[in-house]
Amino acid sequence: MITLDEYLVRNTILFLLWAEFIWETYLSLRQFCKATNANEVPAELASVMNKEEFHKAKEYSLAKLKYGLVKDTQSIILTSVIIYYGLLAIAWDYSESVNPLKGEVITSCMWLFIISLTSTIIDLPLNIYYTFVLEEKYGFNKQTTAFFVWDKIKAFIVSQIIASMISSVVIVIVKNGGPYFFVWLWVIVCIISMILLTIYPAVIAPLFDKYTPLPEGELRTRIENLASDLKFPLTQLYVVEGSKRSSHSNAYFYGLFKSKRIVLFDTLLSKDDGTGCKNDEILAILSHELGHWSHSHIIKNLVVMQINLFLLFAGFSIMFKYPPLYKAVGFYKIQPVLIGLFVVLQYVMMPYNTILNFLMTCLSRKFEFQADNFAVNLGKAEFLEKALLQLNKDNLGFPINDDLYSAWHHSHPPLLERIAVLRKSASKLK
Template structure:
């Protein structure tokens, strides 16, 4: 039996494992995936286009105006996504067909010559290759990013960035990303160069260490480079969060607010940290009455106990204005008050109240209590080990490099070809399975919050967040199953039920 298997493998290798066959197999598969993804995206696009009236099942969840706004937002985003993916696939195909990767590899050697560096210095040449490639990619993608923020997001009221903020943010992201790459990549190449037959174990251990290190330092040292983080002020919300954490034995050390409103009006909340050093982060856009953050980063006082206090203050201000203006009539005064009330209600539309925020955190704490993060980490570690094992088996084969126009065998190119191209079918399958697992975890976390008697508040929060973020609530079943890691709103509400 083993002889037959060995003979079959040998025949396959002799007949099919050659540069042209490998290249075209990878190229054709990439287009199959693109066509499939485009087909699924088009199915969802048709659903959005054809759903022009508010479905009956959404009555009491979304009003007609919000529904139409969500529909318009979804149409614009889907169009952009379809065009961007078409451009990206075309550009990637040009790179492969025109041998632009080996060309850039040769250019990297040329750029080293003025500094007296020999092209045989693989680590240095790799760093030049990566940084030049990243710069080209950033410049090419910049118009798409600009259009997404300042046309689509701006049109639908989500973009909060100024152009100067956007420019600084892009520059910071690029340099921080490249700095991290320039630290980690040489170590990876050195381990592969110097390691023995079991180098993949050392590489796996090193990359695992980097993953845990980045999870630890990113929130404290990297994320604050881009957004402002301040502790949640003392008050009833902080006390309730602390009490909830203590009740679940969650080792909470700090609650932060991130000033996401300078970037976007989309909202979020998450937990991070290891062992007994856990933190909670709330986006200010998640909160109905977020504390104001001064330029110096100091916290301003905020009465968090009653959402109505702000409304009363606005009404009092309106009354003062009316009283101090001698030519304001009673009718005008009444109209001014009504307009103020209307503006106040409009402001109150976005964000969640304290109980809803606690329900959202109950969901997030459910992920922790049910070990979802640990499960995902274990899966990621096993996948990484498996990938490095296969890489160790294949990376010295010249066919892999010749298929993409390389005469030599740069380690980085071997990593890219094997993990991105040869592993593409495997990555598609695993990606779908991880989407299914994540959806299962989301239902589990919702159920955890429900068991905490917070189903009503979580239901209300999900509806508010869906409306605030203009989430279009009608999905094609195939698109939902393959693209949504979080279940659609209606499915989550159905699972929660209407009451605790």
């Protein structure tokens, strides 16, 4: 018979899940209506986007919103069924029955593998549709079937290796760390995350995409001179072959301490068909990226991430021994560490995670404006605006946004707002 505590915990979790789903659906519908009713090209974009391109971007935006609604609906229904029928516990019992070595660590890793594999298979039809139907229709998909399959297999293997290693460490620390295990857990996970951040670009990322040094020439020379002028410790300059995956474009830098690398997507470079950015525009984009470095945005985000991690582990240490948490998802006889961690971090602390994500979105937008202003102070305002307009055109970005939807979802300021601030900042320097 279900106990009152178990009933309350299960229904509280379901309530939180459905409340978040309803909120996200409401926001998506607001954006859908806003986009549907937008028929005129904004004056700021009239020089780079004609009416046909505007309507194509609108259709692409609406298609992605519809896809998101379907995916979110599938997710909430599936999650509700999993919780209500205790499918996590059924998967655990199966993992335990086929585990030849016994022990919680191995069973947990097998359980994680089964859950991840099942989730990957369930999500596969929608992922195939998104890549080979939606993205293909609007000219962005560049993946062959073989590339897609092999890419998914590699991603699954790498994620399972990393997840199993971290899960094993977590279980051992929780079981042997004493009453203040969450402190040791935080320290070890911080160290692991820093190691992963260090090795990912050099070891993991090349498993998925080809990185080659940017060829000698005007662009490379100008980027190196920009880095030198700003005392940015540039050690390597790469072009990633993103065009085998998608025609979307990007640029970023990575690396800790005194070793930084800049990566340009090959789709960002100027093409004969009019896509891509010219050298001055690429320099403006990199000036923005170096603005993040100059303002220590990466370090600040890392600090926030580690503080958040500590708070999550501290919350877990308070709640993880509460039996109804486990019974609510079908675990009546045992309380596995990994299940407790999953339920507490994923479900119980959902309101905290939701608020934090919104605050991080607000912080990210502030950082973006600061980075833009850094580029403006370098005299790159005109070329940064041209680059943003070109990237928006190449990526079929739709410039009309519902304010509430944008505030909740967009970590980067909307294009029109960003251009207005750029022009205002540039005018102050004249």
